[in-house]
Amino acid sequence: GQNIDQPTEMTATEGAIVQINCTYQTSGFNGLFWYQQHAGEAPTFLSYNVLDGLEEKGRFSSFLSRSKGYSYLLLKELQMKDSASYLCAVQIYTGGFKTIFGAGTRLFVKA
Amino acid sequence: GAVVSQHPSWVICKSGTSVKIECRSLDFQATTMFWYRQFPKQSLMLMATSNEGSKATYEQGVEKDKFLINHASLTLSTLTVTSAHPEDSSFYICSAGPIGQGENSPLHFGNGTRLTVT
Numbered sequence: 278g279q280n281i282d283q284p285t286e287m288t289a290t291e292g293a294i295v296q297i298n299c300t301y302q303t304s305g306f307n308g309l310f311w312y313q314q315h316a317g318e319a320p321t322f323l324s325y326n327v328l329d330g331l332e333e334k335g336r337f338s339s340f341l342s343r344s345k346g347y348s349y350l351l352l353k354e355l356q357m358k359d360s361a362s363y364l365c366a367v368q369i370y371t372g373g374f375k376t377i378f379g380a381g382t383r384l385f386v387k388a
Numbered sequence: 389g390a391v392v393s394q395h396p397s398w399v400i401c402k403s404g405t406s407v408k409i410e411c412r413s414l415d416f417q418a419t420t421m422f423w424y425r426q427f428p429k430q431s432l433m434l435m436a437t438s439n440e441g442s443k444a445t446y447e448q449g450v451e452k453d454k455f456l457i458n459h460a461s462l463t464l465s466t467l468t469v470t471s472a473h474p475e476d477s478s479f480y481i482c483s484a485g486p487i488g489q490g491e492n493s494p495l496h497f498g499n500g501t502r503l504t505v506t
Binding site for chain 1: 420422424429430431432433434437445479481483494495496497498499500502
């Protein structure tokens with residue numbers, strides 16, 4: 278079966294750095310996405326990794342190790358508005374492409 | 389670019405009635421759209437893949453006769469929840485990726501529809 282695991286909740290301080298981990302066991306792996314979702318809203322795209330390594334995008338970076346089935350999202354210089362859920366999502370190919378999501382990590386940024 | 393419009397944003401209906409949700413890609417064409425459902429404090433669960441001009445592909449455990457999907461054009465997919473019951477109350481979100489950007493492009497989501505069945 279397909280399985281994606283990430284911590285349920287995390288708390289961090291404004292201005293700090295936080296790392297949100299994600300492990301996955303899937304078949305037909307075709308790439309990993311990170312999305313941000315505020316309560317009651319649709320997810321918004323943050324980053325994409327298909328090759329091993331680090332992808333940096335402003336305050337956000339994402340890392341992938343396909344051999345370990347592991348990814349993390351790194352948020353720097355945390356701001357209060359970063360309080361949201363962060364969803365790890367894996368795109369798979371099983372006769373067609375589809376994206377499956379982890380349960381999400383709720384991040385609370387405190388002053 | 390890559391805007392997905394979903395309508396309605398919220399709907400309240402009585403048990404036993406049917407509700408139709410529309411998902412439109414406004415500035416791109418999509419042969420494939422995806423329908424997700426999200427319960428409170430849970431993640432998005434893929435319900436089905438909507439294929440333009442052909443039958444939808446449903447995920448295991450999703451009743452195709454209850455959740456009717458129609459993808460009649462490259463810019464419109466609809467999800468109809470038939471004979472809705474209170475347990476169908478949820479947040480339904482559609483998504484699509486533009487043709488030509490490749491399968492590795494991110495999904496673009498509609499704003500979701502909050503369905504409450506009384």
